[in-house]
Amino acid sequence: MANQRVSIVTLGCEKNAVDSEVMVGLMEQKGYTMTDDPDLADVVIVNTCAFIDAAKQESIDTILRIAADKHPGKKLLVAGCMAQRYAAELLEEIPEIDGLVGTGEFPRIVDLIERVKSGERPKWTGNPVYIYDEFTPRKTAKGPSAYIKIAEGCDHKCTFCVIPQMRGAFRSRPIESIVAEAKQLVAQGVREVNLIAQDSTQYGLDLYGKRQLPELLHALHGIEDLQWIRLHYAYPGYFTDELIEAFRILPKVVKYVDMPLQHSEDHILRSMQRPGRQRHIRELVKKIRERIPGVVLRSSFIVGFPGETEEDFQNLKAFVEEVGFDHVGVFTYSAEESSLAATFTNQVDDAEKERRASELMETARRVAAERMGRYVGEVVPVLIEGYDQADRSVYVGRTPFDAKEIDGLVYVTGVDLQIGSIVPVRISHAFEFDLVGEAV
Numbered sequence: 001m002a003n004q005r006v007s008i009v010t011l012g013c014e015k016n017a018v019d020s021e022v023m024v025g026l027m028e029q030k031g032y033t034m035t036d037d038p039d040l041a042d043v044v045i046v047n048t049c050a051f052i053d054a055a056k057q058e059s060i061d062t063i064l065r066i067a068a069d070k071h072p073g074k075k076l077l078v079a080g081c082m083a084q085r086y087a088a089e090l091l092e093e094i095p096e097i098d099g100l101v102g103t104g105e106f107p108r109i110v111d112l113i114e115r116v117k118s119g120e121r122p123k124w125t126g127n128p129v130y131i132y133d134e135f136t137p138r139k140t141a142k143g144p145s146a147y148i149k150i151a152e153g154c155d156h157k158c159t160f161c162v163i164p165q166m167r168g169a170f171r172s173r174p175i176e177s178i179v180a181e182a183k184q185l186v187a188q189g190v191r192e193v194n195l196i197a198q199d200s201t202q203y204g205l206d207l208y209g210k211r212q213l214p215e216l217l218h219a220l221h222g223i224e225d226l227q228w229i230r231l232h233y234a235y236p237g238y239f240t241d242e243l244i245e246a247f248r249i250l251p252k253v254v255k256y257v258d259m260p261l262q263h264s265e266d267h268i269l270r271s272m273q274r275p276g277r278q279r280h281i282r283e284l285v286k287k288i289r290e291r292i293p294g295v296v297l298r299s300s301f302i303v304g305f306p307g308e309t310e311e312d313f314q315n316l317k318a319f320v321e322e323v324g325f326d327h328v329g330v331f332t333y334s335a336e337e338s339s340l341a342a343t344f345t346n347q348v349d350d351a352e353k354e355r356r357a358s359e360l361m362e363t364a365r366r367v368a369a370e371r372m373g374r375y376v377g378e379v380v381p382v383l384i385e386g387y388d389q390a391d392r393s394v395y396v397g398r399t400p401f402d403a404k405e406i407d408g409l410v411y412v413t414g415v416d417l418q419i420g421s422i423v424p425v426r427i428s429h430a431f432e433f434d435l436v437g438e439a440v
Contacts, residue, residue, distance in 0.1 A: 005033045006113070007041035009066070011059055012049025014196055014232075014405070016080055017141070018132075018149045020047045023079070023109045025137030030110045034139075038066055043075045043113055048082035050166060052334035056082060067096035075116050077101065079109070081166045087125045103167050104128030107136075128153065128168035134180035143385055144191040144420035145404045150178055150216065151197035156235075158262075159273050159340040160302065160333060163198060170198070172207045179219050182226060191420055192228035192383060193220065194404060200231055201238035211238060214246040221250045227422055228383065228400060232258045236284055237275025247292045254400035255295040257288055260329075262302050264319035265312045272305065272341070278319070285323055296401040300329035303360055304353030306344035308333075313356050317363050326371050327407050328364035332357045365432055372408075372430040375399075379440060382410045382425040384417050397425075399435070407433065414439030 006027055010020040023045065024034055038044045044066050048059035059082045066076055075098045078090055084102035091097055099116045101109060102125030115122050131152040132138065140146045153168040154161075182193050195216075197203060204212025213231075220229050229252050234243075236259055247253050263269055266277045276284070288295055301320070303313060320328060332353040335342040380399050388394035388411060395412040402408050412425050417439060429436040 003033065004043060004113075005035045005041045006043045006045065007035050007038040008045045008047060009038060009062055010047045011062060012047075012051065012055055012081065014147050014194070015149060015152075015198075016047050016049060018138075018147050018196070019080065019103070019106055020045075021138045021140050022106055022132050022136055023047075024139040026107065026109055027113075028139060029137045032110075032113075039069065042073070043077065043116075045077045045079050045109070048078060048080040050081040050085050051163065052331065052336065054334070063090075063094060063097065067094060070096050075099070075113070077112065077116065079106070084125050084128065084166045085162070087123050091121070091123060099123070100125060102126065102128060104130045106130060106132075128166070129171070131171055131173060133173060133177045134184065140185065140188070140190070144189060144383060145194065145385065146185050146190045146192070147194045147196050147404075148178060148181055148185070149173075149197065150195050150200060150203050154198040155202070156199060157273050157340075159271065159344075160305065160336065162336045162339050165338060167198065170202055170206060172197075172204050172212075174207060175204075175212065175216050175219050178216060179223065182220055182223055186223055186226050189420055191226065191422065192230060192404070193226065194230045194232060196232045198233065199235045199238075200233050201235045201240075201243065211240070214240075214242045217246045217250055217253055221252050226252060229253045230256055230400075230403060232403070234259045235275060236261060236281055239284055239288070244288060244291050247288075247295070255292050256298065256401055256403065257292075257295055258298045258403065260300040262300065263305065263308075263312075264301075264316045265308075268305055268308055268312060271307055271344070272302075282323075296326040297323070298327035298329075298403070298407070299325050300331065301360065302331050302333050303356040304333040304348040306333070306335075306341055306348065307346045308348055308356075313360075317360055320360065321363055321367055324367055324371060325364065326368060326401065327403075328361070328368065330357050330361045330364065369430075369432045372432070372435065375427040375435055376430050377427065379424045379426045380410075380437075381422050382412055382437070382439075383422050384412065384419055386419060395439075397423075408435065409433075410435045410437060412437055412439055 049055040079101045083100040099122045105124040151172040153170045154164045155170040382397040384397040425437040427437040
């Protein structure tokens with residue numbers, strides 16, 4: 001199999017990206033050759049997302065596009081959340097699919113390919129209990145920033161979400177395992193690690209009997225040459241004083257709080273089965289801003305949830321504007337089958353959901369643009385990640401206040417800047433999402 005070429009098409013979130021990197025590492029270890037071009041591959045793996053309708057449609061469209069170009073001898077495999085959730089339907093409706101591997105079966109990807117090559121059509125979607133560790137061969141994307149999955153699965157019962165059905169129960173990696181992986185990444189030139197989990201604030205509860213995220217941050221902070229530690233997906237219900245203190249006193253922990261709130265109105269939050277209420281959220285945001293000077297806030301919201309009235313939506317818009325989030329993601333509610341909210345009777349019309357999403361995003365953009373203006377004239381640290389595609393005399397990077405592949409970029413003029421270095425940049429222009437400046 002050493003001369004077999006494999007291409008992975010990764011859809012969905014950064015957790016899927018980590019899963020793909022693990023599969024690449026396992027395959028390269030066995031002598032497979034990777035290619036970015038599915039047309040040149042002998043085996044194509046589509047690592048799918050099935051979080052909401054739009055993600056499912058993208059996954060199906062990608063599978064069908066590759067199936068249409070499939071020649072005799074070429075194999076098409078489907079991996080990830082859609083394979084886990086819809087294995088039987090996919091195999092029945094798309095005969096071009098040669099095999100499936102669910103979210104708990106990634107370590108068997110090489111065996112899956114070999115079985116498919118021998119003429120079998122495997123469907124491996126056992127109970128998802130797997131999570132990789134520091135000994136797993138993983139081929140990370142090139143660059144000075146990398147993701148580390150600190151936990152997998154979810155125990156929450158949010159009524160709009162089916163992730164626990166696809167990813168299994170919440171399970172943490174030991175602190176020692178995460179630190180060991182971070183050291184490996186730093187030895188490869190990584191300077192920023194992005195910690196991800198479905199709910200990072202629940203980290204350690206299953207292993208240690210208590211939440212241990214602050215302890216993890218302290219342990220990672222001691223790694224020499226690691227410059228930035230970024231935390232994603234913190235639940236408002238478990239953002240403790242100890243966690244705020246870790247953000248405050250640990251210089252390597254970037255002052256960037258990514259806390260999906262989903263809504264502002266109490267009756268919607270109750271219907272969603274989300275932790276906290278608007279009063280608690282406002283108090284928490286106030287405390288975070290008071291105790292972590294210069295902190296940047298990112299959140300995400302769902303519009304059109306069953307029972308959301310026009311008044312609720314206008315209150316949500318006012319909340320987003322009043323709080324002044326630096327970054328906001330907006331999603332239209334998707335009635336996922338087998339989710340509790342899909343059974344609610346007071347569903348909102350699709351066109352109305354789209355209108356609300358557009359309006360809320362416009363409000364969020366305006367607020368973000370106003371907040372971006374505060375950087376003009378300031379000198380901020382920027383992680384240099386590459387060059388501008390249109391002009392290689394201009395470097396491209398990110399501030400600590402912008403997450404990889406999610407938020408804005410900084411376009412930097414300077415001479416002989418090192419990729420992977422963090423340089424001071426004086427900001428001259430601010431736009432809706434991006435900044436422009438000169439290295440000083």
